[in-house]
Amino acid sequence: AGERIVKGALIGCGFFAENQMRAWQELEGVSIVALCDRDPRRLAHFQALFGIEDTFTDAETMFAALTGSGNRGLDFVDIATTTQAHAALVPLAARHGVDIICQKPFAGSLAMARRLIVQCAENGVSLSIHENFRWQRAVRQTIEVLRAGRIGRPFFGRISYRSGFDVYKAQPYLARVERFIIEDLGIHVLDIARALFGEVERLSCETARVNPGINGEDVATLMLHHDDGVTAVVDCSYATRLADDPFPQSLIEIDGDNGSLRLRQDFELEIHGAEGGCDRRDVRPEPPAWSEAPWWPIQESVLAFQADWLKARRHGRAVETHGEDNFNTLALVEAAYRAAAAHQSVVPARWS
Numbered sequence: 001a002g003e004r005i006v007k008g009a010l011i012g013c014g015f016f017a018e019n020q021m022r023a024w025q026e027l028e029g030v031s032i033v034a035l036c037d038r039d040p041r042r043l044a045h046f047q048a049l050f051g052i053e054d055t056f057t058d059a060e061t062m063f064a065a066l067t068g069s070g071n072r073g074l075d076f077v078d079i080a081t082t083t084q085a086h087a088a089l090v091p092l093a094a095r096h097g098v099d100i101i102c103q104k105p106f107a108g109s110l111a112m113a114r115r116l117i118v119q120c121a122e123n124g125v126s127l128s129i130h131e132n133f134r135w136q137r138a139v140r141q142t143i144e145v146l147r148a149g150r151i152g153r154p155f156f157g158r159i160s161y162r163s164g165f166d167v168y169k170a171q172p173y174l175a176r177v178e179r180f181i182i183e184d185l186g187i188h189v190l191d192i193a194r195a196l197f198g199e200v201e202r203l204s205c206e207t208a209r210v211n212p213g214i215n216g217e218d219v220a221t222l223m224l225h226h227d228d229g230v231t232a233v234v235d236c237s238y239a240t241r242l243a244d245d246p247f248p249q250s251l252i253e254i255d256g257d258n259g260s261l262r263l264r265q266d267f268e269l270e271i272h273g274a275e276g277g278c279d280r281r282d283v284r285p286e287p288p289a290w291s292e293a294p295w296w297p298i299q300e301s302v303l304a305f306q307a308d309w310l311k312a313r314r315h316g317r318a319v320e321t322h323g324e325d326n327f328n329t330l331a332l333v334e335a336a337y338r339a340a341a342a343h344q345s346v347v348p349a350r351w352s
């Protein structure tokens with residue numbers, strides 16, 4: 001009882017940040033006290049939508065105003081810009097002594113990620129990456145059933161994300177980037193692979209561009225060999241035409257030495273036992289009132305991630321996807337592009 005309200009500022013009032021703001025407003029004990037976007041129209045839009053008075057078009061000015069001497073008005077910053085801004089904003093926030101949440105894909109390169117992680121540590125601030133897919137209810141339940149040992153030791157996995165959803169409409173920059181599906185979406189699926197099977201010893205990858213109107217790859221198929229011996233296939237596509245498009249669901253198959261798991265489309269988790277029985281669980285999302293189809297699994301996971309971040313802060317622990325942890329997910333993305341270019345399996349870098 002009587003716990004102090006944790007105060008945050010949002011930088012980047014774009015398409016996805018709306019979900020983050022809705023989630024902050026739903027959570028108790030946290031308040032977003034200021035907004036920043038270099039685009040005054042986006043700022044005005046968010047100011048009106050969320051009723052927040054304090055707005056800034058420049059992050060430096062915002063930190064100076066909120067964290068100056070005698071003004072301990074800010075505990076954390078939620079960086080929801082696209083990646084290019086991370087290199088300047090993360091050190092700026094770290095120097096002002098506030099904890100940092102930052103959207104994926106973090107930093108833009110492994111070298112930059114390493115530099116930013118070190119700077120946060122040197123300034124004594126926590127760095128959490130907003131990696132939410134492992135917080136989707138269906139994915140989370142799959143992770144928990146596996147971790148509880150229900151199917152014994154896993155030896156094979158497949159995480160499949162195949163859709164033809166028009167992601168370019170709300171996120172037009174995705175059509176322009178040279179690196180598309182692995183860096184934008186595969187990063188989440190690779191993070192799920194790490195959450196399920198641990199670190200990756202080596203991987204191979206093939207990519208394709210099916211949509212002629214974009215610059216990057218919209219199809220990627222990866223094979224991962226994990227430290228613990230699991231072989232996993234991660235396959236992603238935004239070029240797959242399906243009448244019952246599953247966007248944005250990840251479908252999961254895991255075979256273990258004592259059973260198998262199948263996360264089917266439309267949120268059914270099957271737990272197959274060694275003796276032949278099958279336990280079926282309804283793992284559909286329990287989406288927040290503000291969520292909209294087809295985004296509800298993601299929107300629910302934004303709320304779940306932010307709720308866990310808040311809980312972690314209160315208990316003085318790190319979130320699962322803290323900076324060093326996410327470095328290893330980013331390393332899989334980098335390795336995937338290297339493997340695709342070389343048509344060879346490669347060894348991903350790892351945080352040390």
Ligand code: NAD
Nearest residue numbers: 012013014015016037038039042081082083085103104105
């Ligand atoms: P967007 O372009 O709609 O929004 C970004 C906003 O940041 C813009 O309003 C821009 O003006 C502002 N901005 C950029 N640099 C700035 C700076 N230096 N200072 C202040 N404001 C600045 O982008 P988006 O589609 O909302 O995506 C943002 C990030 O969220 C991306 O990295 C994307 O990959 C990620 N994303 C994550 C998920 C998820 O499920 N985790 C889903 C969608 C997008």
Ligand code: 89Y
Nearest residue numbers: 167171184185188248298
């Ligand atoms: O940007 C992507 C993400 O992180 O989740 C889905 C998405 O919005 C489009 O691929």
